[in-house]
Amino acid sequence: MSGTTAQLEHGQVICPYCLEIVIYDERALYVRNDKMQYERLDITKHTNPLRRADVLRGAFQLCGNTEGVAHHYIPVPYLTHGRPLTVAMVGTSGTGKSHLLTQMIAEVTDGGLEPYGVIWQSLNPTDHSVFIKERVATLRAGEQLEATAQTPFAEFVEALLLTGTDGQVRPVAFFDLGGEDLVRTDALLRFLLGVDALVFVVDPLLACALPQLDEAREQYGLAVSKSDPAFETVLDRLPREGGYLDVAMALVVGKADLLRFEPPVDRWLSRPATDPLDPRRLREESRDVYAFLRHHAGPAWLRPFDSTLRCTLHFASATGGQPTHGRFPHGVRSHRVLGPLLSILAMCGLLDEGVDHRSSRVGM
Ligand SMILES: Nc1nc2c(ncn2[C@@H]2O[C@H](COP(=O)(O)OP(=O)(O)OP(=O)(O)O)[C@@H](O)[C@H]2O)c(=O)[nH]1
Ligand SMILES: [Mg+2]
Ligand SMILES: [Zn+2]
Known part of the structure; x- marks a missing residue:
């Protein structure tokens, strides 16, 4: 808080x-x-x-x-309704923020939170149906989503009313700015000072110097980078108390389908989508992602984790594979996209499964 x-x-x-x-x-x-x-x-x-x-x-x-x-x-x-929770996606342009958020919302509206005792309703019915039509249905029809346009005013793209097992309703709103806007240092990003949770999306194509990613990198004209400029700007912008940021964070290695043969990513991707929310498993996955990034990426990619006391780390794939000419001809299949959202909801008190949030931090 x-x-x-x-x-x-x-x-x-x-x-x-x-x-x-x-x-x-x-x-x-x-x-x-x-x-x-x-x-x-x-x-x-x-x-x-x-x-x-x-x-x-x-x-x-x-x-x-x-x-x-x-x-x-x-x-x-x-x-x-109750105290709102705001969540912002962070990452430079092309890291996969919009695809990941779309698939997270799609899983929620498919009833993905019901096993956890949480039911959903839209916050604004019109905005919600636009989101479903323009994003979820488009992606499910095998179309790639467009890059997020720059905006003069940062508004949330989707918001839900979530009711927990205790019957309490809370609005949860998601911001998804384009990577170019996220490196601005003016009033546009002031809303970030009020967000409760951040989802940092690591693009393995930018972060991981693995030779098997070279072909995809070439295809997109990308090169391995020491850090993500959007991570840096956002972390720098937020106020710190006692050296740490007072926000819940999930650090997600996205596009994990590109790493599907790489241990331990293979092990996590093959797990069932609806794992019960188990603090021990969250810790194990966090530890594996941490070790993976320590080994394959520069230290700055882990800066979000080092900046807060509440951060879990995840592997996820929003699409299940690479697009060909802007399409997913075999359809899209997400893997583990709900995990980061569940973790954030737990850290922010929306799930009463008794997760000890301090214990979800990796003990390195
Ligand atoms: N292989 C693979 N590609 C993905 C995945 N998610 C997104 N992509 C691709 O990554 C590219 C960028 O995805 P976006 O979600 O638009 O990225 P963004 O971070 O929202 O980018 P901006 O809106 O420009 O900031 C697109 O070409 C997607 O097809 C994934 O899970 N796996
Ligand atoms: Mg986007
Ligand atoms: Zn206002």
Whole structure:
């Protein structure tokens, strides 16, 4: 929990965009019309409770803070459920952030969290169906997703309401900026100071000097690099308390299909997708990823792990294979994409499986 979050009073929520405190206010509500423009909503007109609840589900509140920032609107359910959790994907352009996030959300909406006692609902039904149509359905049809465009204002791309076994609902919102935006040092990245969790995506093509990756590197015109500039910028931007960052982190070696014959990656990739969340196994996988990166990548790739007390490490593949001319002709098959999300949810108190978060840190 960040310092500001700890001081919040009942009903107060941090604006995910400008980080000012917001309180739900029925006098500042808007709805989006067919042209995606915001129009004033007079909720007092809706006296039928069922209809009123449905209208509010799709409504937004204008954030009162306009100082130096564009007008921005927060979905009402974000303000009227429990303490929100925000997650940001980090990695330079092309590391696979968007494919990984898409497959994580797809697994959740396929019911992947149900074995853990968590059920989901969309935060905003319209935005959710756009995400499913433009991202999940596209990828499942074998189309590669496009690179994320640069933006003048960082908004989350998808958000869910997750209900845990204790019946508590919490909004969980995901930011997925393009790699070029993530190296900016201006106000665009200020939202990062308020995020609860970060998913660092390591591209083995950039990190690992393994000769079997040379062909793919050549195909993309890539070279092995000492570090990821987006990791560096983001880690540098966040405030540290006592030398450590106060955020939960997952460090994911993505595109693990490219390493599928490489021990110990082969062992992890062949495990069942729905492992019970076991702290011992999280620790084992973290230790294996740590050792793998220590051996095959420069030390800076492990900087996220060294920066926080709450970090687990994972192998994952979002697509199961390489694209050919922008397509996956044999379809996409993800492997272990839910693991990093489960770990973050556990670290942030959304799963009550009793994981001792300090023990999920690798004891090196
Ligand atoms: N082999 C393999 N390729 C992948 C995987 N995930 C993504 N890719 C490929 O990696 C490239 C970049 O993926 P994106 O998800 O768009 O990367 P990004 O990090 O979102 O990039 P920006 O939006 O530009 O920051 C695409 O060519 C994908 O097909 C994977 O699991 N395995
Ligand atoms: Mg992207
Ligand atoms: Zn705001």
